[in-house]
Amino acid sequence: MTGEPFVAWIGQMLPLGFSWSWGLDGWIVVIGSLAAVASSLLGNFLVLRKMSMLGDAITHAVLPGIAVAFLLTQTRSSPAMFVGAVIVGLLTAVFTEWIRGAGGVDEGASMGVVFTSLFALGLVILVQTADAVDLDPNCVLYGSIELTPLDTVSVGGRDVPRAAVVLAVVTVVNALFVLLFFKELRLTSFDPALATTMGFSSKWMHYGLMILVSVTAVACFESVGSILVVAMFIVPAAAAYMLTDRLGVMIAISIALAIVSAVLGHVLALSVPAWIGYRSTTTSGMIAVAAGGLFFAAATLGPRHGVLVKLVRRQLLSLRILCDDIVASLFRGEELEQQPPTATWLAGELFASNWSMKTALAMLRRRGEVADQDDRLQLTHVGRERGQRLVRSHRLWEQYLVDRAGSGAERIHDQAERFEHFTDRNLRDELAKETDTPVEDPHGRPIPDES
Amino acid sequence: MWQVKTSSRNALAGIASCVSGVRLSRGLWVLAMLTVSATVCHARGRPSPETPSPSYAFEWTDSQWGRVLLMKDYNTRIVIFGVAVLGGASGLVGSFTLLRKRALMGDALSHASLPGIAIAFIAANWFGGNEKSLPWLLVGATASGLLGVAVILVIRNQTRLKEDAALGIVLSVFFGAGVALLGVIQQMDTGHAAGLEGFIYGKTASMRAADARLIAITSLIVIAGCLVLFKELKLLCFDEGFAGAQGFPVIALDAGLMTMVVLVTIVGLQAVGLVLMIALLVIPAAAARFWTETMWRMMLWAAVLGTGGSIVGGLVSALFPGLPSGAMIVLVCSVFFFVSMMLGTRRGVIIRLIRRMRLNRRIDRQHLLRAMYEQLEKSSGGPDHAGLAERTNRRISVSLGKLLSMRSWSRRRLSRAIERAVEDELLRIQDGACKLTQAGFTEAARLTRQHRLWEMYLIAYADVATANVDRDADKIEHVLAPEVIDQLEDLLDEQGMTIPVPQSPHGPLSPGETLSPGETPGVLGTDADSTPQRDASGGHP
Numbered sequence: 003m004t005g006e007p008f009v010a011w012i013g014q015m016l017p018l019g020f021s022w023s024w025g026l027d028g029w030i031v032v033i034g035s036l037a038a039v040a041s042s043l044l045g046n047f048l049v050l051r052k053m054s055m056l057g058d059a060i061t062h063a064v065l066p067g068i069a070v071a072f073l074l075t076q077t078r079s080s081p082a083m084f085v086g087a088v089i090v091g092l093l094t095a096v097f098t099e100w101i102r103g104a105g106g107v108d109e110g111a112s113m114g115v116v117f118t119s120l121f122a123l124g125l126v127i128l129v130q131t132a133d134a135v136d137l138d139p140n141c142v143l144y145g146s147i148e149l150t151p152l153d154t155v156s157v158g159g160r161d162v163p164r165a166a167v168v169l170a171v172v173t174v175v176n177a178l179f180v181l182l183f184f185k186e187l188r189l190t191s192f193d194p195a196l197a198t199t200m201g202f203s204s205k206w207m208h209y210g211l212m213i214l215v216s217v218t219a220v221a222c223f224e225s226v227g228s229i230l231v232v233a234m235f236i237v238p239a240a241a242a243y244m245l246t247d248r249l250g251v252m253i254a255i256s257i258a259l260a261i262v263s264a265v266l267g268h269v270l271a272l273s274v275p276a277w278i279g280y281r282s283t284t285t286s287g288m289i290a291v292a293a294g295g296l297f298f299a300a301a302t303l304g305p306r307h308g309v310l311v312k313l314v315r316r317q318l319l320s321l322r323i324l325c326d327d328i329v330a331s332l333f334r335g336e337e338l339e340q341q342p343p344t345a346t347w348l349a350g351e352l353f354a355s356n357w358s359m360k361t362a363l364a365m366l367r368r369r370g371e372v373a374d375q376d377d378r379l380q381l382t383h384v385g386r387e388r389g390q391r392l393v394r395s396h397r398l399w400e401q402y403l404v405d406r407a408g409s410g411a412e413r414i415h416d417q418a419e420r421f422e423h424f425t426d427r428n429l430r431d432e433l434a435k436e437t438d439t440p441v442e443d444p445h446g447r448p449i450p451d452e453s
Numbered sequence: 454m455w456q457v458k459t460s461s462r463n464a465l466a467g468i469a470s471c472v473s474g475v476r477l478s479r480g481l482w483v484l485a486m487l488t489v490s491a492t493v494c495h496a497r498g499r500p501s502p503e504t505p506s507p508s509y510a511f512e513w514t515d516s517q518w519g520r521v522l523l524m525k526d527y528n529t530r531i532v533i534f535g536v537a538v539l540g541g542a543s544g545l546v547g548s549f550t551l552l553r554k555r556a557l558m559g560d561a562l563s564h565a566s567l568p569g570i571a572i573a574f575i576a577a578n579w580f581g582g583n584e585k586s587l588p589w590l591l592v593g594a595t596a597s598g599l600l601g602v603a604v605i606l607v608i609r610n611q612t613r614l615k616e617d618a619a620l621g622i623v624l625s626v627f628f629g630a631g632v633a634l635l636g637v638i639q640q641m642d643t644g645h646a647a648g649l650e651g652f653i654y655g656k657t658a659s660m661r662a663a664d665a666r667l668i669a670i671t672s673l674i675v676i677a678g679c680l681v682l683f684k685e686l687k688l689l690c691f692d693e694g695f696a697g698a699q700g701f702p703v704i705a706l707d708a709g710l711m712t713m714v715v716l717v718t719i720v721g722l723q724a725v726g727l728v729l730m731i732a733l734l735v736i737p738a739a740a741a742r743f744w745t746e747t748m749w750r751m752m753l754w755a756a757v758l759g760t761g762g763s764i765v766g767g768l769v770s771a772l773f774p775g776l777p778s779g780a781m782i783v784l785v786c787s788v789f790f791f792v793s794m795m796l797g798t799r800r801g802v803i804i805r806l807i808r809r810m811r812l813n814r815r816i817d818r819q820h821l822l823r824a825m826y827e828q829l830e831k832s833s834g835g836p837d838h839a840g841l842a843e844r845t846n847r848r849i850s851v852s853l854g855k856l857l858s859m860r861s862w863s864r865r866r867l868s869r870a871i872e873r874a875v876e877d878e879l880l881r882i883q884d885g886a887c888k889l890t891q892a893g894f895t896e897a898a899r900l901t902r903q904h905r906l907w908e909m910y911l912i913a914y915a916d917v918a919t920a921n922v923d924r925d926a927d928k929i930e931h932v933l934a935p936e937v938i939d940q941l942e943d944l945l946d947e948q949g950m951t952i953p954v955p956q957s958p959h960g961p962l963s964p965g966e967t968l969s970p971g972e973t974p975g976v977l978g979t980d981a982d983s984t985p986q987r988d989a990s991g992g993h994p
Contacts, residue, residue, distance in 0.1 A: 054618045055621060058620075104794075105800070110557040113556075114732070115732075119736075119783060119787035122780035125780040129775055129777050130776070233628075236621035236625065237622050271633065275637050282636075283637050287629040287632030287633030290629020
């Protein structure tokens with residue numbers, strides 16, 4: 003194969019410690035990627051519709067459908083398998099809905115009842131017909147992606163793994179479904195009631211989605227196994243959901259993440275066990291782990307919704323507010339011609355922790371707004387201007403709240419304390435105009451001028 | 454009058470208790486029938502005992518049946534005992550998780566335990582321990598199960614993903630990690646992962662006494678925990694916010710509940726297998742919900758159903774080789790669920806259907822009687838009560854067509870309502886027209902009174918416009934309890950509005966007419982049945 007020198011070169015550059023052959027590993031990666039893309043295309047809508055667990059339920063529940071289809075046709079590659087799976091998959095959705103509606107059972111529980119029962123039924127059928135059918139429950143649960151390249155069919159004169167052909171067809175079907183019904187899917191996912199009033203049946207979209215989920219689950223069984231299909235359905239889509247607010251972008255990101263996790267998963271499966279002295283491990287498991295790792299990264303580092311990013315942003319905001327409070331209270335002290343306070347005294351006054359006080363002061367010193375004078379804090383000229391603006395905002399707000407909003411004088415301080423941090427020049431001018439440019443606030447203290 | 458009521462209430466209570474007794478025994482009866490029918494059906498489906506196929510390990514004889522059913526085999530005894538205790542404990546815990554809408558937590562949790570088991574196995578192998586020692590593996594499973602729960606809670610609370618996605622992510626990624634680790638274990642010298650496979654499919658049939666003892670101990674701990682913390686957990690399930698406000702340590706209780714779920718799940722893994730353990734947590738509890746509205750009864754039902762399902766499933770799988778016991782237990786439980794869903798005495802499908810039908814019938818009858826009364830009122834020439842009462846003694850008949858035009862109901866529905874009313878001797882049919890009997894007239898007056906009381910209440914207190922008041926009153930009048938009517942009357946008394954049958958607010962109405970002189974409202978309030986007569990005689994002497 004043509005790529006082999008290139009990979010050999012990579013293998014030399016990066017001492018990953020595994021061997022690679024395009025004929026085998028290349029196909030494994032392609033099959034894994036196709037499975038991942040086909041699943042995550044639909045997974046976006048499962049996540050958005052809060053139906054992730056229905057994906058899980060269907061992937062378990064199609065077992066009896068597959069088993070019966072095997073029993074009837076005695077082959078693995080028959081379309082009967084898809085038909086059986088679609089029927090059982092739809093039955094799962096319908097039964098779940100029925101038990102929820104007619105029985106008044108909570109949705110999670112009704113799902114649990116349906117899919118465990120169907121799975122048990124499938125298991126019994128499999129064990130009962132173990133002599134007649136060569137279908138290992140292990141194979142259904144874990145899949146055997148490593149063996150898929152060996153089972154080939156001839157396409158256009160070339161030997162292509164059967165799984166790749168099947169998955170490619172399913173991927174195309176799913177992509178067409180998403181493209182053609184993008185508008186309907188979006189509307190029914192975000193606002194089913196509106197969609198129904200506009201004439202799109204969210205019920206039909208629901209069942210259409212369920213049919214494709216069943217088909218995809220069956221197509222992926224052989225390659226990644228039933229539980230890891232769930233990983234492909236949910237994890238890339240959930241990761242993409244952490245990164246963007248737009249549906250189109252989310253789908254694109256989820257596809258990219260799906261491919262990356264398939265490639266990464268296979269590489270990890272080959273390389274990680276080698277580090278501790280074993281041969282390669284199950285690729286499908288590692289694909290799920292890789293997807294989980296990508297999700298973890300997206301959930302922590304996502305630019306808008308990432309946990310870590312949100313945490314840092316919140317910390318920065320609270321630091322900025324602390325800086326504001328320090329400057330404002332120094333300004334008030336100067337106004338009353340008190341002695342400049344020490345840092346420890348101020349920390350106690352502002353209920354600030356030692357660490358955050360230190361950080362805030364370091365920021366203020368760096369910007370040249372606060373200077374030290376024998377362990378006492380003093381405002382510089384720049385700092386005084388900032389304090390003046392803050393105190394002006396605060397007192398204007400108090401005046402406004404009493405004057406215009408009709409609040410009681412004893413409750414306005416806390417509100418003004420909150421607003422002062424987010425009040426800019428324009429808003430201050432507006433406030434001054436609204437309150438007829440007062441000179442004193444309701445407590446009788448002077449309102450400083452705009453610098 | 455009161456004595457009569459009280460005694461009739463006593464009688465009713467007696468009947469009710471009898472009925473509930475009947476219900477309970479019926480439940481047990483169903484259970485027994487299921488056992489029998491399941492075994493009998495299966496026996497029929499099997500080839501005859503004389504021609505055993507090669508795949509059967511031993512011949513079928515009557516003594517074999519007897520041995521299994523009477524549990525003469527030591528092995529069967531252990532297996533049945535183990536799964537029964539497990540079924541009971543998971544039924545109890547499952548009730549709490551079901552009511553807390555966390556039914557699928559067990560699903561995520563059991564999958565999340567796989568990497569823990571694998572890591573424990575590898576660790577034991579590296580440090581030269583016994584890698585198949587069950588307690589050690591269970592420690593690993595518990596640790597990674599709890600980690601999975603923690604991750605679910607973090608994802609749910611800290612990101613914008615919902616619980617379903619959190620469950621799905623933890624379930625699949627943890628399981629993937631477990632599968633990858635199993636791939637490594639299979640290459641170990643002692644591995645073959647044979648011991649670990651059991652965690653996924655269950656190995657009920659090969660349960661040993663030590664396993665059963667472990668299950669029993671864990672189940673007892675869990676049952677004790679459920680009973681001791683019953684009040685607290687109940688509060689947690691129904692009103693978490695209130696529990697917190699009352700000073701209960703909500704987070705600690707939640708963690709306690711989750712720990713119990715983890716314990717049951719982990720010991721159950723090896724008995725019924727990973728996927729099917731979920732069923733034991735969900736199905737008995739969900740089935741129990743159909744039989745009762747009381748928490749402790751629900752737990753009792755769930756425990757009974759869980760135990761019964763496990764025993765029956767275990768016995769069936771012991772009787773017939775080739776039926777995996779885990780799957781059979783789940784299937785028997787789901788049969789129980791289906792039966793409960795259909796026949797459940799509180800929330801079952803059939804009982805609810807009957808209840809709705811009864812309500813519809815009652816509503817139709819009430820509509821019919823009120824329509825009759827209003828027709829009488831109209832044909833009596835105005836809202837003069839005395840005149841109306843006199844004239845009704847002559848029993849004006851109302852034609853079907855007229856009744857039909859009063860509401861938007863189909864002819865079929867109306868004629869059914871009339872038929873039923875005739876059966877109960879509230880109506881009589883004469884020449885194709887309806888006539889109220891004396892009892893029917895009393896009832897019709899009472900119903901009209903209720904309707905109008907409610908209308909007046911809506912106008913006086915709820916500020917509903919007169920044009921809408923009929924429709925609103927129409928919806929609620931059928932479900933008004935006698936106590937509510939009392940209260941309504943008390944309220945309207947203060948307004949000086951109480952009258953035997955208040956006049957329709959839609960007709961001409963002057964305040965002077967509405968209040969009958971000489972009537973004390975208190976007397977009228979409690980006894981609606983006799984009002985029209987009393988009105989006729991006492992209201993207008």
